[in-house]
Amino acid sequence: MNSTTLQHTASRATRRSPFPFQAMHTHSFGITLIGLVIATSATTSPASDWPQWRGTNYDGISPATLLPDNATHPSLKQRWKASIGTGFSSFSVHDGKLYTMGNQNDQDTVWCFDADSGKILWQHTYSCPLDPLYYEGGPGATPTVHDDVVYTLSKKGHVHALNQQTGQVLWKRDLLADHQLELPEWSFAASPFIHKNLLILNVGDHGLALRLDTGVTEWTSPSTPSGYATPVPIAPNALAVFRAKFISAVNPLTGQKLWEIPWESSRGVNAADPLHHDGQLLVSSSSGTALLQLSPSPTEIWKGKYRSYFNPPVKIGDHVYGIDGTTHRPTRLVCFEWATGKEIWAEPGFGSGGLVAVGNHLVICDKGEIIIATATPDGFEPLIRETVLQGKCWTAPVVAHGRIYARNATGDLVCLDLEP
Incomplete structure (x- = not known):
């Protein structure tokens, strides 16, 4: 199946705040707390499933x-x-099946196993370079399972929507070819995030959205290098996106930036997902950690030396x-x-x-x-x-x-x- 025809609407231009922890506001932004993990995604799953990176509740x-x-x-x-x-790539477990990714001979494979026995149920393979750079290389993103479809992102911008039962390609995209995106130093690593009828990807300046049913581009942002973290829901229509040089809130429906705070780390490795709880956001990288109060506007509560590098922490x-x-x-x-x-x-x-x-x-x-x-x-x-x-x-x-x-x-x- 050929890549979907390019269709997109441009995001608003970025304005940068010159002062650390001074937010750039482009829209009135109020945090509303709703239940146990904000219902921005329609992903439904049996209680013990793990259908996406960081689990059902993104925590x-x-x-x-x-x-x-x-x-x-x-x-x-x-x-x-x-x-x-x-x-x-980590694992998603849904409906008795386990999904993950790996690379052999410059080819990525999306695997589907029986989670109980390890039997291979299907696999889908496509060309993608291993691209080791001071590490072994290969895919870093984790498959996301939603409504019987498995969504994946390769380190070079290949997006696939695969039938959960058979692995059949429903649609696919080559985002580098379609949008001339600049890769970050270690290429893309954020996992796909689902908001309503959109697939949100941390590629480009502050993300890109594709329609779930067709793969057609809904909105884009400038083609500058991205961060490596997966978007995190912080309000009904707001995601925290850890970018190459900023932590931002983005409206997933339109791609509009709601606020941004400068956050620079060595070699742009903003990779650990922020952690959201009760209207507060914990942000961490090799540069240190800060806890932000999000409403009525993002302000720093404290700043410390703890450093998450690749993997985020958990709150208990x-x-x-x-x-x-x-x-x-x-x-x-x-x-x-x-x-x-x-x-x-x-x-x-x-x-x-x-x-x-x-x-x-x-x-x-x-x-x-x-x-x-x-x-x-x-x-x-x-x-x-x-x-x-x-x-x-x-x-x-x-x-x-x-x-x-x-x-x-x-x-x-x-x-x-x-x-x-």
């Missing part, structure tokens, strides 16, 4: 049950294993848990207060892995280990620490229906059962 927290309260000596058991090709209760540091030196697992940024404890000896949460437990994949620890401000309390993979593990694990899914950079995927 890295799984609704699945992990351990019974009376578990005394839990252990991990490998249920199945697969080879999926080089990359850092009044505390935040995440890996602090970059790939250039050893990192720490840190607990700090959401309200103040005060560090409560830090455990050294980590790499650049990722983590999610299940109930009051952290599930970490780092340096080949799966670590399950109680999320408590009292200190680091690991319950399980087992090596399950070899080599570099930068990809956040996923927990769905009581199973843990993890991968390494070279494409070894494992599905693990947790035995109490």
